[in-house]
Amino acid sequence: MASLFRSRPNVLCQCHRSFSTSAPRAISLQLEKNDAEAVAETVPAYPHGPTRWYKQSRLGLYGGQRIRFGNNVGEKFENKTRRSWHLNVLTRKLFSRALNRHVQLRVTTRTLRTIDKLGGLDEYLLGEKEARIKQLGESGWWLRWAIMQTPSIRKRFAEERIALGVTGEQVNEEAREVAEAQTGIEEATEAEAEALAETGEVVEMDNTFQIEQSPDRPPLKFRVGPGKHIYLTADGWRRTRPSPTRLEDMAIARRHKILLEHVIPERERDFKKAMVLQQQTLPVEQRLSAEERVKMLRQVKRMWSQDLESRARLEFEESVTVREQRKAERKEVKRIERQRERKEKGAEMRVEIA
Incomplete structure (x- = not known):
């Protein structure tokens, strides 16, 4: 106790x-x-x-x-x-x-x-x-x-x-x-x-x-x-230790996960079909065993995952670029609006003084 x-x-x-x-x-x-x-x-x-x-x-x-x-x-x-x-x-x-x-x-x-x-x-x-x-x-x-x-x-x-x-x-x-x-x-x-x-x-x-x-x-x-x-x-x-790019990495990881769920299953099916057709054309002694086919599929899936990670990173960078451009455009519109308002106020003050 x-x-x-x-x-x-x-x-x-x-x-x-x-x-x-x-x-x-x-x-x-x-x-x-x-x-x-x-x-x-x-x-x-x-x-x-x-x-x-x-x-x-x-x-x-x-x-x-x-x-x-x-x-x-x-x-x-x-x-x-x-x-x-x-x-x-x-x-x-x-x-x-x-x-x-x-x-x-x-x-x-x-x-x-x-x-x-x-x-x-x-x-x-x-x-x-x-x-x-x-x-x-x-x-x-x-x-x-x-x-x-x-x-x-x-x-x-x-x-x-x-x-x-x-x-x-x-x-x-x-x-x-x-x-x-x-x-x-x-x-x-x-x-x-x-x-x-x-x-x-x-x-x-x-x-x-x-x-x-x-x-x-x-x-x-x-x-x-x-x-x-x-x-x-x-x-x-x-x-x-906390990385300054932690939030960006999390966003890229989410995009990567979505790409994996949509792309990998279809690629895996096509790869298995192509592997079966290729093995049928080879002599029996040159065909891969079941374990070797599994290892090859793992390596290929790892390569696909790396490619999709690069793709997710590029998509994220493009989205950030577009967002920054829109942000800059909004700032420019606001700056022009403020300048116009200042000019109008200055004109009104000059009229009142006159």
Whole structure:
């Protein structure tokens, strides 16, 4: 019951603290804010699939609980009236030893009690039984993967393997794979780093949070405060700061989304038809497999998206130019009107004086 009386964190105080201080900031790992394809290639798929009922439970640690429905039964005449039992969902900052910082989560009181019994958030997330994996949900699985990338958890797993008698060759092979993945992060595209360098600043981190990610995908981001995120780029962690072109970027993003909804489906249908016809003309040994066709379609859709983004930017710039021209014309009309009024008033004053 101690968890039920835990005091709520002072959110306002956290928002105004300097990010570059030595004290670690709280992190809220927002799975839905990241690129879906980047997450699919980086994070292993959740074994139990997406949430089908009570879908808000995918946004926190709900322990597999849902709203329960039943009846109130009268004592005398046993009349039944429908009722429901809702979950007691709290927003708490729980400390993770692996990440060496607090993690802001939506968690039910029952799950919070289980976390206290097990001795911390990390122990709850690293549970190996099937029931625990099912209770984690999509957000819990995402956070479980995040802490499993930290050196402390990797060291713990290595010690467990040694205790179980796993050969050193297997451990060394896994270490080489981790090193190769880390090298891939360091060799990520310079375009992302340059883009973030213009609108971001280097973050002083404790190097405990390391992620394996394909360099061909957008960097995963983690929320550290209202409107603030940190990104993993080729030159380390970077914190975003408000950009002077934020509103323009939002308008371009809206135009880009509309173009995607109208253009991509038709292009995709035409591309699939053309691909089928092309594959039929090729020998069997030269035809692409289903997986290769899917990869090719993804690459082509990415190229289409980039082209449509450029088109949306051009349309936005044209609309801004037209708007500025109309604004200048209105100003000129008002200026001419003011000059005419001043001349009329001057003429009237001269007549009165005469």
